[in-house]
Amino acid sequence: MYRLSIFVLQFLILIILLTFIFTNPFTISLDIENLKYSFSSNLFAVVFISFIFLLYLSLYLFFRSRLSLRKYFLKNKYNKIEKGYLHFVDAMIAVANKDNKTALKSHKKMISYLRDDPSLSLLLKSEVLKIEKKFPELNNVYEDMIKSKKTETLGYRGLMEQNLRNQDYHHAFLYGEKLFSINPNIEKLYDTLIFIAAKTKNWNQIILLSDKAFSNKLIGKNDLHENKSIGHFEIAKIKYDSDIKDALKHILKAVDLKKNFPPYIKLHLEIIANSNDKRNLKKLIKKYWNLNPSSLLRSIIIKILNENKLTDIKFINEVIKNNLNSEESKKLLIYFAIKNLNWDIAREYISGMVGANPSKDICNFMSDIELGENNDKQKSDAWIMRAENAKLENTWICRITNQPQEEWSSLSNSGNYNSLVWASPVMIIQNSN
Numbered sequence: 001m002y003r004l005s006i007f008v009l010q011f012l013i014l015i016i017l018l019t020f021i022f023t024n025p026f027t028i029s030l031d032i033e034n035l036k037y038s039f040s041s042n043l044f045a046v047v048f049i050s051f052i053f054l055l056y057l058s059l060y061l062f063f064r065s066r067l068s069l070r071k072y073f074l075k076n077k078y079n080k081i082e083k084g085y086l087h088f089v090d091a092m093i094a095v096a097n098k099d100n101k102t103a104l105k106s107h108k109k110m111i112s113y114l115r116d117d118p119s120l121s122l123l124l125k126s127e128v129l130k131i132e133k134k135f136p137e138l139n140n141v142y143e144d145m146i147k148s149k150k151t152e153t154l155g156y157r158g159l160m161e162q163n164l165r166n167q168d169y170h171h172a173f174l175y176g177e178k179l180f181s182i183n184p185n186i187e188k189l190y191d192t193l194i195f196i197a198a199k200t201k202n203w204n205q206i207i208l209l210s211d212k213a214f215s216n217k218l219i220g221k222n223d224l225h226e227n228k229s230i231g232h233f234e235i236a237k238i239k240y241d242s243d244i245k246d247a248l249k250h251i252l253k254a255v256d257l258k259k260n261f262p263p264y265i266k267l268h269l270e271i272i273a274n275s276n277d278k279r280n281l282k283k284l285i286k287k288y289w290n291l292n293p294s295s296l297l298r299s300i301i302i303k304i305l306n307e308n309k310l311t312d313i314k315f316i317n318e319v320i321k322n323n324l325n326s327e328e329s330k331k332l333l334i335y336f337a338i339k340n341l342n343w344d345i346a347r348e349y350i351s352g353m354v355g356a357n358p359s360k361d362i363c364n365f366m367s368d369i370e371l372g373e374n375n376d377k378q379k380s381d382a383w384i385m386r387a388e389n390a391k392l393e394n395t396w397i398c399r400i401t402n403q404p405q406e407e408w409s410s411l412s413n414s415g416n417y418n419s420l421v422w423a424s425p426v427m428i429i430q431n432s433n
Helices: 002-023 041-096 100-113 118-132 135-145 152-165 169-182 189-199 203-215 221-239 244-257 262-274 278-291 295-307 313-323 327-339 343-353 360-374 377-389 426-432
Strands: 027-032 035-040 395-398 420-423
Touching: 035 041, 041 100, 100 118, 118 135, 118 152, 135 152, 152 169, 152 189, 169 189, 169 203, 189 203, 203 221, 221 244, 221 262, 244 262, 262 278, 262 295, 278 295, 278 313, 295 327, 313 327, 327 343, 327 360, 343 360, 360 377
Parallel strands: none
Antiparallel strands: 027 035, 395 420
8 A cells, every 4th residue: 555655646746747847848958069959848858758668668578578588497497307306206116116227217317307406316326326235336425425415414324324334333433423413313313323432432422422412302311311320430440440539530420320220339349449448448338238238239249348358247237237127138147147157147037038939049048057057968959959940030131132141231242232131031031932
């Protein structure tokens, strides 16, 4: 409405101006060198208006024809693009059907229509080379992909996967890290990088990657703490022989991130024992046992106590005093009672734990008691036989391969990252069936 009002106003002003000129004619004189030209203002107005009209008409025809030509070229261009995409679709279908001959044929036709967009050609070529297993040529295609913003993510991902296939974890990580900086949201990229970092023992990168993944909301707080604790644990193991203070700093971070995890507690106690700080070692043993007594922690504490000659029954009673009635506390006391030849204490605490189906630990304890207290080898051997038929004790088992191992490690013996669970070996039999 506003534009229309302005146009009408301008038109009225023009009409008024022309009316004034034509109703009030005057003579216009021009002196050019020695010649003098005179003409009416009405003639000038007619010539001027005719010139403006012809100029407008010329410009109108020019832009109209230009627009028509542009439409023609655009239509022709889009027709080519459409045909190119159709050939691309045909080629991808052929790739899916492993029809390489048709794929290559459609690829050539596609290139003739999509000369200005090499990204689709590179994508298609990479798929064909994958099927043909021409990996050196495939690497070259991926190298070309990373030169373009459109295809760089595909190129970096392809190069990462190629190097993973060749078990070149160093270069796989370099390409994966670049890909992560471009687009961290790519599915399973974070998990892949964590696995590669663990394979290459790049524990600092696990910590940094986990922080970045958490800030990008790729992982929750539990996964953040889990992976960072592993990074600090492994760094502490490396520093254990060279820098005891730095090792202690990292293991404390690991324990704080994943509380009451026995493998971390084990390393913490070993570091303290190695620093010859027995007072602190005793304090920590009491603290950890008070927090969460378990069969795994019991085996760890027994080893630490034996190695550091802290096997006195009085101290063992101090360790278990806050959870004396727990089964694991009783087993800990029984073990050291047997070690100290204190058969009364051993008999007292084992009496209510035998039952109809005693565990392997209880059977072994009874065997030691019968042999040590009464020198009754027959009864001792009988308990050993019962131990062999008792329920299997928990051990570390890889949840991916079901392979057991004695010690926990961030990479299982089968090469899987953080895959070990504390469980009964029965699960191996059940899963194998």
